[in-house]
Amino acid sequence: MGHIIKYRMIQTTRKTSLMFWAFAFPIILGTFFYLSFGRGGMGEDMEAIPTAVVKEETSVYAEAFLEFLEQMDGTTIETVSMTDKEAKDALKDGQVTGIFYCRQEPGLMVAGSGINQSILKTLLDGYCRNAAMMQAAAEEHPERMAQAMEAMEQWQELTEETSIKGKTMDSNISYFFALIAYACLSGAFLGVQASFDGQANLSALGIRRSITPTHKFQLILTDFLVLFFIHFCNVGILTIYIRYVLGIRLGSDVPSIVLVELLGSMIGISLGMMLGCVSRLSVNAKMGLCVLFTLFPGFLAGLMFGQMKDIIEHHCPIINRLNPASVLSDAFYCIGVYDDSERLLRNLVLLGVMSAALVTVAYLAVRRERYDSV
Amino acid sequence: MIQIQNLVKRYGSLLALDHLNLSIQEGEIFGLLGPNGSGKTTAINCLLALLKYDKGSVTIMGKPMKPDSYEIKREIGVVMQEVAVFDQMTVRENIDYFCGLYIREKSRRKKLVEEAIEFVGLEDYTKTRPGKLSGGLQRRLNIACGIVHRPKLIILDEPTVAVDPQSRNRILEGIQELNRQGSTIIYTSHYMEEVEQICSRIAIIDHGRVLASGTKEELKNMIKTGETITIEAVALEPEYLADIRGLSHVFDVSYKDQVLVIRCSKAKHNLVSVLNYLREKDIAFGKVFSELPTLNDVFLEITGKALRD
Numbered sequence: 001m002g003h004i005i006k007y008r009m010i011q012t013t014r015k016t017s018l019m020f021w022a023f024a025f026p027i028i029l030g031t032f033f034y035l036s037f038g039r040g041g042m043g044e045d046m047e048a049i050p051t052a053v054v055k056e057e058t059s060v061y062a063e064a065f066l067e068f069l070e071q072m073d074g075t076t077i078e079t080v081s082m083t084d085k086e087a088k089d090a091l092k093d094g095q096v097t098g099i100f101y102c103r104q105e106p107g108l109m110v111a112g113s114g115i116n117q118s119i120l121k122t123l124l125d126g127y128c129r130n131a132a133m134m135q136a137a138a139e140e141h142p143e144r145m146a147q148a149m150e151a152m153e154q155w156q157e158l159t160e161e162t163s164i165k166g167k168t169m170d171s172n173i174s175y176f177f178a179l180i181a182y183a184c185l186s187g188a189f190l191g192v193q194a195s196f197d198g199q200a201n202l203s204a205l206g207i208r209r210s211i212t213p214t215h216k217f218q219l220i221l222t223d224f225l226v227l228f229f230i231h232f233c234n235v236g237i238l239t240i241y242i243r244y245v246l247g248i249r250l251g252s253d254v255p256s257i258v259l260v261e262l263l264g265s266m267i268g269i270s271l272g273m274m275l276g277c278v279s280r281l282s283v284n285a286k287m288g289l290c291v292l293f294t295l296f297p298g299f300l301a302g303l304m305f306g307q308m309k310d311i312i313e314h315h316c317p318i319i320n321r322l323n324p325a326s327v328l329s330d331a332f333y334c335i336g337v338y339d340d341s342e343r344l345l346r347n348l349v350l351l352g353v354m355s356a357a358l359v360t361v362a363y364l365a366v367r368r369e370r371y372d373s374v
Numbered sequence: 375m376i377q378i379q380n381l382v383k384r385y386g387s388l389l390a391l392d393h394l395n396l397s398i399q400e401g402e403i404f405g406l407l408g409p410n411g412s413g414k415t416t417a418i419n420c421l422l423a424l425l426k427y428d429k430g431s432v433t434i435m436g437k438p439m440k441p442d443s444y445e446i447k448r449e450i451g452v453v454m455q456e457v458a459v460f461d462q463m464t465v466r467e468n469i470d471y472f473c474g475l476y477i478r479e480k481s482r483r484k485k486l487v488e489e490a491i492e493f494v495g496l497e498d499y500t501k502t503r504p505g506k507l508s509g510g511l512q513r514r515l516n517i518a519c520g521i522v523h524r525p526k527l528i529i530l531d532e533p534t535v536a537v538d539p540q541s542r543n544r545i546l547e548g549i550q551e552l553n554r555q556g557s558t559i560i561y562t563s564h565y566m567e568e569v570e571q572i573c574s575r576i577a578i579i580d581h582g583r584v585l586a587s588g589t590k591e592e593l594k595n596m597i598k599t600g601e602t603i604t605i606e607a608v609a610l611e612p613e614y615l616a617d618i619r620g621l622s623h624v625f626d627v628s629y630k631d632q633v634l635v636i637r638c639s640k641a642k643h644n645l646v647s648v649l650n651y652l653r654e655k656d657i658a659f660g661k662v663f664s665e666l667p668t669l670n671d672v673f674l675e676i677t678g679k680a681l682r683d
Contacts, residue, residue: 003474003483007460007467014462200424204458208519210441211422212475213448368441370426373385374419 008226026183048078052087052099062102181328182298184264187231191272194223201371232265251336260331263351270358277362301325375400381430390416391582405573406562413582414562451525455532457516466500476523490522510541529560566669594667597675600640606660
């Protein structure tokens with residue numbers, strides 16, 4: 001297998017035109033984005049989010065949440081105490097972004113979706129998670145209360161530094177997240193090209209490779225591994241370019257960024273291989289499908305219109321769960337904006353499952369394949 | 375070694391293979407001769423389990439040939455009509471890559487690659503990429519990639535199309551050498567001279583059917599023509615042509631552009647009797663050729679058209 005990998009690597013990397021466009025196109029696009037938006041807003045601090053606070057009861061739980069909100073006041077959020085009716089009117093008028101309800105089970109009401117709403121939700125989720133942890137510690141391990149308190153303080157610091165002062169919350173950043181997601185998906189072009197070399201009805205090389213005793217699965221897996229590695233390097237270089245040449249902060253959690261790009265590269269290649277293997281279409285038709293299946297998900301994820309993903313999330317969220325570009329973009333948000341490890345993990349698992357499914361479909365499509373004509 | 379029985383393949387309404395039957399024995403060079411579009415390549419693709427077919431069966435080495443017959447594929451080498459190599463890799467890299475799809479052991483692979491390079495005479499081009507090679511050298515590389523793993527069965531589908539005479543001779547000699555080394559060869563071509571030169575048994579196919587098969591002698595014995603006499607003669611009158619047609623053993627006479635073609639059945643002294651007649655009538659004539667029947671004559675007599683029509 002090492003032998004096949006070696007030569008597939010040589011052969012692919014020497015395809016200069018293919019490599020140039022796979023590598024250069026996202027970088028060119030990123031540069032255009034940068035030139036269009038300028039540096040304005042890319043690195044600025046975000047203003048505190050106006051939030052209404054409604055105290056619904058006087059229990060110890062409500063007081064604890066209120067205290068938490070007071071601590072965050074002036075940094076992440078700017079709170080105003082209101083009655084329920086006043087708060088709802090303010091939300092309707094757009095004076096506040098959300099309403100926090102102080103009660104035994106704290107609540108949040110928002111009127112739309114976006115970065116600010118997501119931050120409020122992240123704050124609430126984080127608080128609830130830590131409160132539950134504190135409660136469990138108090139009941140089951142009172143001796144570990146001090147440790148739990150320390151962990152909670154650290155989380156609060158992290159929330160402030162990453163979510164608010166991390167300088168990653170400008171709405172234009174969504175274009176760069178979508179761009180990296182698109183770059184990951186554009187690996188489909190490498191995948192679809194490689195699949196031509198394995199199919200007897202598409203190329204003479206396909207005939208030659210189809211009549212060798214090397215198992216089809218091994219050939220597909222080899223192609224996948226080689227292209228995945230090459231594409232991952234391309235995406236990595238794009239990220240370094242965006243971060244260090246264009247100076248756009250994508251988040252400080254480098255291992256998570258690498259992980260998302262690994263899975264992103266994987267899904268791009270596997271999507272291309274699936275498109276290349278599955279249909280009986282001509283080479284040109286398959287390339288056309290490839291364009292469609294990379295640009296359209298990119299569009300839905302906000303590559304051309306930044307609010308698109310939010311609109312879809314509001315009206316048909318399932319599309320965002322199934323669209324690999326949206327899942328990728330969301331994973332980057334989890335790192336750069338939300339600081340939501342649970343949601344990040346969910347996205348990563350989703351990408352891994354999609355990728356495995358696509359490669360399996362590609363293999364099943366060409367396994368024991370006989371063609372109508374070659 | 376190979377049995378093809380009642381193979382039927384349709385492309386829509388076009389019948390590409392019409393109950394094709396072939397039996398190929400171990401150790402022979404078997405020629406599939408037919409004009410372009412006669413079904414040679416389709417037959418090969420069905421044989422290799424690349425194409426779906428509507429009816430019939432294919433067995434190789436006693437086992438049915440299927441897309442996942444990896445053990446059988448290990449023993450087969452294929453040289454297709456179109457050059458199938460990676461343009462991005464050098465001659466040596468291409469040969470080594472395709473060898474590696476059959477042979478895992480590195481030291482053995484290295485030896486086989488060297489032998490294949492020497493066999494096709496590409497020693498001076500090992501670091502050259504295919505795009506820089508001439509058409510003939512590309513064909514040689516194509517052959518090297520197909521035979522590098524020393525297969526027991528080698529299928530060559532028109533390997534000499536668009537090849538210069540020097541490379542063609544080298545390729546034909548190479549095929550005979552491979553056969554001497556123990557490989558069974560299937561060779562398809564529409565060049566009858568090549569098939570006649572190297573094949574021990576031949577099947578003539580057209581419209582997806584085997585019209586005749588056997589050794590070249592057996593094929594030539596199947597037809598009426600025993601000798602074809604061609605004479606350059608000026609202004610022959612129709613009565614002379616009628617007289618020549620009446621000579622013994624002559625069964626067909628044609629005269630066009632001052633070239634007289636006389637087909638005779640198998641007999642001694644056909645040429646002498648024709649020349650005697652011309653002298654007797656004081657007919658001036660130039661160049662005279664006498665040819666024994668060719669595979670083209672066989673094809674012509676069976677189908678009513680020349681092989682290259």
